[in-house]
Amino acid sequence: MLKTVAAVLIDGLAPFEFGVICEVFGIDRTEEGVPPIEFRVCGAVAGQELQASVGVRMVPEFGLDALDGADLVALPACTIRPEYPPAVLDALRAAHACGATLLSVCSGAFLLAATGLLDGRRCTTHWRHADEFAARFPLAHLDPDVLFVDDGDIVTSAGTASGIDACLHLVRRELGSGPATTIARRMVVAPQRDGGQRQFVDLPVPECTADSLTPVLTWMLESLADDHSVAELARRARMSERTFARRFVAETGTTPHKWLSTQRVFHARRLLEDTTLTVDDVAQRCGFGTAALLRHHFQKIVGVAPNDYRRTFATR
Structure with a gap:
């Protein structure tokens, strides 16, 4: 404690x-x-x-x-x-x-x-x-x-x-x-890259030197269940798609698709810990759509399957 x-x-x-x-x-x-x-x-x-x-x-x-x-x-x-x-x-x-x-x-x-x-x-x-x-x-x-x-x-x-x-x-x-x-x-930071099953990430993410994308990132976190295309995100940031993609990598160290998938996995992890939702329901709420897609990304990022993670970390 x-x-x-x-x-x-x-x-x-x-x-x-x-x-x-x-x-x-x-x-x-x-x-x-x-x-x-x-x-x-x-x-x-x-x-x-x-x-x-x-x-x-x-x-x-x-x-x-x-x-x-x-x-x-x-x-x-x-x-x-x-x-x-x-x-x-x-x-x-x-x-x-x-x-x-x-x-x-x-x-x-x-x-x-x-x-x-x-x-x-x-x-x-x-x-x-x-x-x-x-x-x-x-x-x-x-x-x-x-x-x-x-x-x-x-x-x-x-x-x-x-x-x-x-x-x-x-x-x-x-x-x-x-x-x-x-x-x-x-x-105003995402609770990301914490340990859990995986106590470190494979490569360091460059530190942000600006906050120009903070409103877009916050909006993405608040609407994880929705589909987000690069075109839509670029319009919200008032940039061209090419400029947005370049700025996104510069400020987060990864692409919009990978960043969003990672945030969805982090949200899924919290739902698996704190709720009794089925894996299908968790997948829907996180924006993966299907349990199969959730399992794919969850295993890749966390290192274990969603059900195995729940058995270890679910709130009793």
Whole structure:
């Protein structure tokens, strides 16, 4: 269960990646049905000012003793350096030994690896730092081609957008799909690429650099049961079909057809978890039309058949 989250900050922290952790775990969303999470911002010394990577300063409220009892300890991206504060490394080792799950976002994996806890473990970090990471930490099993790696009590993620994926995945893993979907909706991101049966994707999706297609993507998510042609989507986006297709790949990393099929599978997964609808009904509600087509895409993306998935993950 995810009741207490501690974010650990050091000099050179990246505010955006820290903000991702705050957005997912630090905002009270109990009025929307998300279970309460105690959020602690920690540094080596409580109240000691830290320099961020972009010319601002932050003051953590708590010291490292606040890691005691935390269910999750999160490390945002930070400036890569030859050495990291020994007190922070010791505190992370102690928290892990006491049962805390550790999460790193982007270059936060370097701080995590410096503890030695990634030795012999699957992990990832931003692709730009993959060669340096592999050279510095040869005992870690680095996979630079995935968005995030869930290795049980240690979760590592690549760039900023995949940090969101990893955080939402942890919410879903620990609290269920309902809270994860609620948080994702408030963040205006799709609750996609989470673990479930498949704890990583084969290739990284390029991070979006613009939000010009956000209204179209939102509309597609709200009308998954409907047919969506590229021509129709291009008209809604007020672009030519060719420009729309090119922009879609640039902003999502995949084609409209593949993106829509994936979102339909994610919706089917939630229906299989939370309802008693037949597979045929689930297929209809998700826009696949037939159970056979649902099974085809579900097996391809999730790795198991819909009924097998339901037996494992359905809400009892």
